[in-house]
Amino acid sequence: MASDASTVAPLSAGQIIEGFRLEERTHQGGMASLWRVSSVAGNDALPLIMKVPRLRGGDDPTTVVGFEVEQMILPTLSGPHVPKFVARGDFAQQPCIVMERIAGSSLRERLDAAPLTIAEVVKIGTKIAIALHDLHRQHVVHLDVKPSNVMFRPGPDGQIGDAVLIDFGLARHAHLPDLLEEEFELPMGTAPYMSPEQVQFVRSDPRSDLFALGVTLYHLATGARAFGNPSSVAGLRRRLYRDPVPPRALRPDCPPWLQEIILRCLDADPNRRHQSAAQLAFDLQNPDQVVLTDRAERRSRHGALRTLRRWFAALGAQPRERWTPSQLAARSPIVLAAVDVAAATPALLQAQCQTVQRVMQTEPGARLACVAVMKTHRIAMDEPMESDGSSKHVNLLVQLKHWARPLVQSLALERRDEDARVTFHVLEAADVAAAIIEFARKNQVDHIVIGARSSSMLRRYLGSVSTQVVAESGCNVTVVRATE
Amino acid sequence: MNLALITDLHANREAVESVMAHAEREGAQRYAFLGDFVGYGADPGWVVDLVRAEVKRGAIAVMGNHDAAVVKGPTPTMTAPARQVVGWTRDQLNGAQRDFLASLPLVMTDADRLFVHANAFAPTEWAYVLGRMEAIRSLHSTHCRFTFCGHVHEPKLFHLAPTGKAGDFTPVPGVPIALSPQRQWLAIPGSAGQPRDGNPAACYAMFDTGSATLTFHRVPYDHEAAGVKIRAAGLPQSLAERLVDGE
Numbered sequence A: 001m002a003s004d005a006s007t008v009a010p011l012s013a014g015q016i017i018e019g020f021r022l023e024e025r026t027h028q029g030g031m032a033s034l035w036r037v038s039s040v041a042g043n044d045a046l047p048l049i050m051k052v053p054r055l056r057g058g059d060d061p062t063t064v065v066g067f068e069v070e071q072m073i074l075p076t077l078s079g080p081h082v083p084k085f086v087a088r089g090d091f092a093q094q095p096c097i098v099m100e101r102i103a104g105s106s107l108r109e110r111l112d113a114a115p116l117t118i119a120e121v122v123k124i125g126t127k128i129a130i131a132l133h134d135l136h137r138q139h140v141v142h143l144d145v146k147p148s149n150v151m152f153r154p155g156p157d158g159q160i161g162d163a164v165l166i167d168f169g170l171a172r173h174a175h176l177p178d179l180l181e182e183e184f185e186l187p188m189g190t191a192p193y194m195s196p197e198q199v200q201f202v203r204s205d206p207r208s209d210l211f212a213l214g215v216t217l218y219h220l221a222t223g224a225r226a227f228g229n230p231s232s233v234a235g236l237r238r239r240l241y242r243d244p245v246p247p248r249a250l251r252p253d254c255p256p257w258l259q260e261i262i263l264r265c266l267d268a269d270p271n272r273r274h275q276s277a278a279q280l281a282f283d284l285q286n287p288d289q290v291v292l293t294d295r296a297e298r299r300s301r302h303g304a305l306r307t308l309r310r311w312f313a314a315l316g317a318q319p320r321e322r323w324t325p326s327q328l329a330a331r332s333p334i335v336l337a338a339v340d341v342a343a344a345t346p347a348l349l350q351a352q353c354q355t356v357q358r359v360m361q362t363e364p365g366a367r368l369a370c371v372a373v374m375k376t377h378r379i380a381m382d383e384p385m386e387s388d389g390s391s392k393h394v395n396l397l398v399q400l401k402h403w404a405r406p407l408v409q410s411l412a413l414e415r416r417d418e419d420a421r422v423t424f425h426v427l428e429a430a431d432v433a434a435a436i437i438e439f440a441r442k443n444q445v446d447h448i449v450i451g452a453r454s455s456s457m458l459r460r461y462l463g464s465v466s467t468q469v470v471a472e473s474g475c476n477v478t479v480v481r482a483t484e
Numbered sequence B: 001m002n003l004a005l006i007t008d009l010h011a012n013r014e015a016v017e018s019v020m021a022h023a024e025r026e027g028a029q030r031y032a033f034l035g036d037f038v039g040y041g042a043d044p045g046w047v048v049d050l051v052r053a054e055v056k057r058g059a060i061a062v063m064g065n066h067d068a069a070v071v072k073g074p075t076p077t078m079t080a081p082a083r084q085v086v087g088w089t090r091d092q093l094n095g096a097q098r099d100f101l102a103s104l105p106l107v108m109t110d111a112d113r114l115f116v117h118a119n120a121f122a123p124t125e126w127a128y129v130l131g132r133m134e135a136i137r138s139l140h141s142t143h144c145r146f147t148f149c150g151h152v153h154e155p156k157l158f159h160l161a162p163t164g165k166a167g168d169f170t171p172v173p174g175v176p177i178a179l180s181p182q183r184q185w186l187a188i189p190g191s192a193g194q195p196r197d198g199n200p201a202a203c204y205a206m207f208d209t210g211s212a213t214l215t216f217h218r219v220p221y222d223h224e225a226a227g228v229k230i231r232a233a234g235l236p237q238s239l240a241e242r243l244v245d246g247e
Helices: A061-076 A118-137 A207-222 A233-240 A256-265 A277-285 A304-315 A325-331 A346-362 A386-410 A432-442 A456-462 A465-472 B013-025 B044-056 B065-072 B080-092 B095-103 B132-140 B223-232 B237-245
Strands: A020-028 A032-039 A048-053 A085-089 A096-100 A150-154 A160-165 A334-338 A367-375 A422-429 A447-451 A476-480 B002-006 B030-033 B107-110 B113-116 B146-148 B156-160 B166-169 B184-188 B202-208 B213-219
Touching: A020 A048, A048 A061, A061 A085, A061 A096, A118 A150, A118 A160, A118 A207, A118 A256, A118 A277, A118 A325, A207 A256, A207 A277, A233 A304, A256 A277, A277 A334, A277 A367, A334 A346, A334 A432, A346 A386, A346 A447, A346 A476, A367 A386, A367 A432, A386 A422, A422 A432, A432 A447, A432 A465, A447 A465, A465 A476, B002 B013, B013 B044, B013 B202, B013 B213, B013 B223, B030 B044, B044 B080, B044 B095, B065 B080, B065 B095, B080 B237, B132 B156, B132 B166, B132 B184, B146 B202, B223 B237
Parallel strands: A334 A367, A334 A447, A367 A422, A447 A476, B002 B030, B113 B146, B146 B184
Antiparallel strands: A020 A032, A032 A048, A048 A096, A085 A096, A150 A160, B002 B202, B107 B113, B156 B166, B156 B184, B202 B213
């Protein structure tokens, strides 16, 4: 049953390892096999699988060290975007990792169906970006993001739920020793998905994961590989200077904003990609806010001259400054300014503007989402207020932009290049606080700046939006008061 | 079992008190003192008494080069301020304290753990484990999976794979590191009594022998007070200053 190259005794169903009974082998891969298991004690809170490495010739460093790395990193991770770690088995006996079995399917299965609908590509991209942001916040870069390493929990109504990242055999934890650093003379990763900096032996940049996600989205949107599947180092290095065929050349109905996002992910320079997975998720969820550069309309690859210039530049290039995953996530926060442009006093609006300016100044990588909420009546759905509603909507947007003007100017937030750092959103909701909280959750917002109603009378009558936001949102909240 | 690893205490009572209190809060069940109990600081007697009392209760303690110098006279390679302190320290210690230092072993082992002040390849020559080459040399000299040493004042963790590849790592305080059973490890907790990595907070590490998990800690302490005592004792001014800078 196990391959004849295996040096350990073949495993069979019914066998007990580390207190877990092997039920059924569910997968046999080149590096490891997976078994459905249950604990002998019979008190499993979760369905479980056991991952058992295939040790070829007993001494294969790729498998052995990769497994060592996964045994070290997986137990430190938590949350819905990783399988929950349960137990590990020593190399002295039977090396293994027991973890939560994810019920859903791997993205690998959808790859064969590519090109997918644009809506599905965007949904998949958003979910993976959110999962990556959660991972990066836990100080870990995955470094092997690809369809077969992404699973989706089952969602409601047969939809896909949260993305789950699996296989941490190449991952790097910024606060733990990197056991792989010295082990190999060749770049480590999966050839089609490996970032240019991984090709240059950098194993610490979280933006490498965004590149790999970009390759994945490119494939899902076009059905083609962005950089082929090279088998030599020279072939891998080509992505340092050769840009991919723009997705719209292969798929004309790919919207310009999606091409903008994908090509930005695939930029050879990590400084020109999104600076955090949350910012990528934000763009995917707010397509009308994506600033389109020349990337968006490109129909062909760069010419020979430009490629040659980049080839020379790549020759002696060393990757520049390095950030740890959590540093980068913290350096590139998303700040939400919840502005009651219609009702707040001028003094409060000014105070809020100054506070937002201070917050934005401290972090050059910060992005600002300005949000106004248009209060709708719960029962007004079928009332003939369409035209009135839409003019109200536009009016709020105009006021919101007017409010932000001093900020945009003094912080140069709206340079006409790729780095749009400010976006404007008018939400329509019956419950203002709930709408702000939901927007913040959905867009991985780090910091909300909100004004407090000045009149205590009004507060008593209407309730305090800011109080509810402080109590219920998961992020930092600054409540601004006007000092009069 | 939680084993607290404390090294290069250097007669710094304020630092050692803070480290011991922190280790107790962290659930230390046993202590290992990796040498250099004296030298540089103003409280050699107090620190030697503390280590002696802990050894009576089962602690591990090995001899450092400063301890050896107080017993046998300074070595030729010692810096001028260090030599000056050796003479002063000798006068501060009573016979029992000096006898205790003289009785310390250079190396101790316990299960798969080796304790030594400088390195495992030539413990009496006090060569520093400054990089991977020395770490490999030290790990090759022992069958123990874990080597704990001091002498180098900056915290560091080295590892050696069966393939012969070694790595080094500057630990992040407070982050538990599961030491893989697949390789050998050499850990330098960093100096409790005279940190030198730019951070004045005292260093030590905690090793959970059951899960082979190592956590490096930094403990802030009243280094101003320790510096005042050094000046009051007439010891070199520079020794007080470096406690403030942690350099």
